[in-house]
Amino acid sequence: MKGITERLRELTQRGRCAVIPYITAGYPDWDTTKALLQRLPEAGADIVELGIPFSDPMADGPVIQRASEEALKKGINLEIILKGLQELTTKPSLVAMGYYNPILRYGIERFVERAVSAGIGGLIVPDLPPEEGEELIEAANRHGVATIFLIAPTTPRERIPVIAEATTGFIYLVSLKGVTGSDVGSLKPILERVDEIRSLTSLPVCVGFGISTPEQAKIISRHAQGVIIGSAVIKRLEEKGIEGAVRFIEEISEAVV
Amino acid sequence: MSCKIGYFGEFGGRFVPETLFAPLLELEEAYREVASDEGFQKELKELLKSFVGRPTPLFYAESLSQMAGCRVYLKREDLCHTGSHKINNTLGQVLLTKRLDKRRVIAETGAGQHGVATATAAALLGLECEVYMGEEDMRRQAINVVRMELLGARVIPVISGSRTLKDAINEALRDWVANVDTTHYVIGSVVGPHPFPTMVRDFQRVIGDEAKEQLLKVEGRLPTHCIACVGGGSNAMGLFTAFRDDPCRFIGVEAKGAETLSGNGEIGVLHGFKSYFLQDEWGQITPTDAIAAGLDYPGVGPEHAFFKETLRCTYRHVSPKEAVEAFRTLAKAEGIIPALESAHAVAGLLAERWNEQDLVLVCLSGRGDKDLSEIIEKGVLQ
Numbered sequence: 094m095k096g097i098t099e100r101l102r103e104l105t106q107r108g109r110c111a112v113i114p115y116i117t118a119g120y121p122d123w124d125t126t127k128a129l130l131q132r133l134p135e136a137g138a139d140i141v142e143l144g145i146p147f148s149d150p151m152a153d154g155p156v157i158q159r160a161s162e163e164a165l166k167k168g169i170n171l172e173i174i175l176k177g178l179q180e181l182t183t184k185p186s187l188v189a190m191g192y193y194n195p196i197l198r199y200g201i202e203r204f205v206e207r208a209v210s211a212g213i214g215g216l217i218v219p220d221l222p223p224e225e226g227e228e229l230i231e232a233a234n235r236h237g238v239a240t241i242f243l244i245a246p247t248t249p250r251e252r253i254p255v256i257a258e259a260t261t262g263f264i265y266l267v268s269l270k271g272v273t274g275s276d277v278g279s280l281k282p283i284l285e286r287v288d289e290i291r292s293l294t295s296l297p298v299c300v301g302f303g304i305s306t307p308e309q310a311k312i313i314s315r316h317a318q319g320v321i322i323g324s325a326v327i328k329r330l331e332e333k334g335i336e337g338a339v340r341f342i343e344e345i346s347e348a349v350v
Numbered sequence: 351m352s353c354k355i356g357y358f359g360e361f362g363g364r365f366v367p368e369t370l371f372a373p374l375l376e377l378e379e380a381y382r383e384v385a386s387d388e389g390f391q392k393e394l395k396e397l398l399k400s401f402v403g404r405p406t407p408l409f410y411a412e413s414l415s416q417m418a419g420c421r422v423y424l425k426r427e428d429l430c431h432t433g434s435h436k437i438n439n440t441l442g443q444v445l446l447t448k449r450l451d452k453r454r455v456i457a458e459t460g461a462g463q464h465g466v467a468t469a470t471a472a473a474l475l476g477l478e479c480e481v482y483m484g485e486e487d488m489r490r491q492a493i494n495v496v497r498m499e500l501l502g503a504r505v506i507p508v509i510s511g512s513r514t515l516k517d518a519i520n521e522a523l524r525d526w527v528a529n530v531d532t533t534h535y536v537i538g539s540v541v542g543p544h545p546f547p548t549m550v551r552d553f554q555r556v557i558g559d560e561a562k563e564q565l566l567k568v569e570g571r572l573p574t575h576c577i578a579c580v581g582g583g584s585n586a587m588g589l590f591t592a593f594r595d596d597p598c599r600f601i602g603v604e605a606k607g608a609e610t611l612s613g614n615g616e617i618g619v620l621h622g623f624k625s626y627f628l629q630d631e632w633g634q635i636t637p638t639d640a641i642a643a644g645l646d647y648p649g650v651g652p653e654h655a656f657f658k659e660t661l662r663c664t665y666r667h668v669s670p671k672e673a674v675e676a677f678r679t680l681a682k683a684e685g686i687i688p689a690l691e692s693a694h695a696v697a698g699l700l701a702e703r704w705n706e707q708d709l710v711l712v713c714l715s716g717r718g719d720k721d722l723s724e725i726i727e728k729g730v731l732q
């Protein structure tokens with residue numbers, strides 16, 4: 094399977110901004126996750142970000158908190174996720190989003206190794222800044238899975254190269270000061286931030302947190318290499334099931350350039 | 351052993367979302383400045399004296415000594431203004447907030463003591479204050495909710511997760527991520543990302559510093575043992591720090607139901623730091639069930655984890671029954687109604703076997719008024 098960076102480069106060359114929906118593994122059940130992993134690419138998802146549920150998701154707003162809680166109640170765990178992914182014959186380009194503790198508990202080396210054989214191309218760990226990530230970065234590099242670190246609105250310019258240095262997949266630009274699913278407000282500063290980051294690194298930049306409409310995705314797609322949509326997808330899933338989520342991604346996909 | 355910044359051995363660190371990383375560096379820098387700033391230290395010292403009532407007394411507990419079979423002194427943090435040691439830390443952090451030019455503070459609270467202490471410091475120093483409190487704890491500690499509101503703070507019920515202290519910390523962290531420009535998060539114990547464990551310890555070390563001087567004066571020798579209850583571990587670390595390099599044994603007493611270091615805790619990362627946490631085989635944090643809301647936390651400060659690993663401190667736990675017995679004993683025998691949290695320290699004392707020559711210093715971290723309704727409701731006194 095091709096690396097996440099190459100996948101993004103290829104899309105960029107074709108003039109397409111990647112559409113990256115986030116779904117919580119096991120929400121509302123693993124069968125739904127499996128179905129979405131098949132259906133979302135058909136709907137226009139270029140990469141899927143798969144969330145590994147955690148009991149204490151401190152970077153997440155109420156929608157993703159609820160989804161994680163629900164999935165955990167149904168008994169989801171890392172083993173079921175990794176095994177389930179491995180059994181899928183076709184699957185999209187995948188990145189995993191998971192808090193550090195479940196990974197640490199599973200064993201960093203074991204996790205990275207299993208993630209690779211499950212077809213996961215990149216890792217996002219929202220509570221792990223590069224300064225604390227030595228062990229994970231080392232294992233990820235050795236096994237050829239991309240590391241994806243975040244840049245926030247509070248990240249000073251001088252720190253951007255530090256984060257880029259640790260990143261091999263794409264830069265995840267957090268669009269707002271807050272948790273997932275908050276209101277993004279004005280897009281202008283986000284676009285300027287994308288341009289600033291692009292001037293400091295050749296890594297692709299994908300924007301996420303609080304992006305909830307095709308219009309927003311469209312505007313962001315003119316500057317960024319990818320747009321990540323989380324809470325809004327989970328909300329559709331909550332309200333209108335798989336079909337609703339799929340249709341939403343179709344709309345997003347049609348909107349982006 | 352790692353000697354990275356903000357680590358105690360392999361514990362501690364800064365496991366936070368990127369949004370908080372730069373603000374934490376800024377906080378560390380500001381804290382470093384005030385730690386050696388005479389003006390700041392003088393202002394804090396004056397407040398601790400005239401507002402909090404420090405130094406708190408060191409009390410020779412005669413009846414308790416007889417029961418235990420050694421000499422027992424109580425460091426009376428229950429006599430601090432607002433009723434617990436928590437105010438030592440909140441005054442320090444709220445003063446620091448003013449230095450940071452931020453106008454709003456937030457806090458988490460379990461028993462409500464830290465919330466009250468933060469609301470008090472904010473009222474005194476003129477800052478806006480919002481306190482996150484688990485719905486379950488708001489019920490258990492209703493009086494403290496009223497106190498916070500009287501002090502001008504807004505109490506925000508936390509309905510996520512297990513609705514207790516750990517979830518209140520999650521919510522406070524989420525608030526902080528969104529409002530870090532204007533807001534300082536006053537963490538209530540020696541937990542959280544660096545520099546909190548160090549900073550809170552430093553603000554609490556006044557407990558041990560005072561006790562050491564007081565004890566040397568009356569006994570002419572150092573204690574053989576120091577005992578304190580451990581939730582996150584701030585009153586314990588506050589007592590222990592002064593005696594760190596002395597030949598004095600430390601005992602940390604946890605509550606059954608939240609026995610992180612004396613029970614099933616495993617190394618992990620939560621709330622921004624690496625330490626021991628109660629968790630299942632998949633790294634999901636497991637619910638706690640301590641009788642004292644202030645001890646109902648599934649983790650423990652990183653320096654305590656380090657103390658455990660290096661055998662500097664022994665950690666044990668006591669049952670709810672032992673804690674309630676100690677609560678009654680102290681009330682009847684010494685005329686002091688302790689906080690249920692502090693009763694765990696006394697229960698820890700009574701559970702050990704002592705020699706006549708032992709000189710034991712117990713931190714009485716708070717007073718028990720807040721616990722009476724819970725005690726009545728549970729019917730535990732019958």
Ligand SMILES: Cc1ncc(COP(=O)(O)O)c(C=O)c1O
Nearest residue numbers: 463539581582583584585644716
């Ligand atoms: C009276 C009292 N003692 C102890 C604690 C536990 O905190 P720590 O372990 O940080 O001292 C609390 C917490 O609310 C408390 O109110």
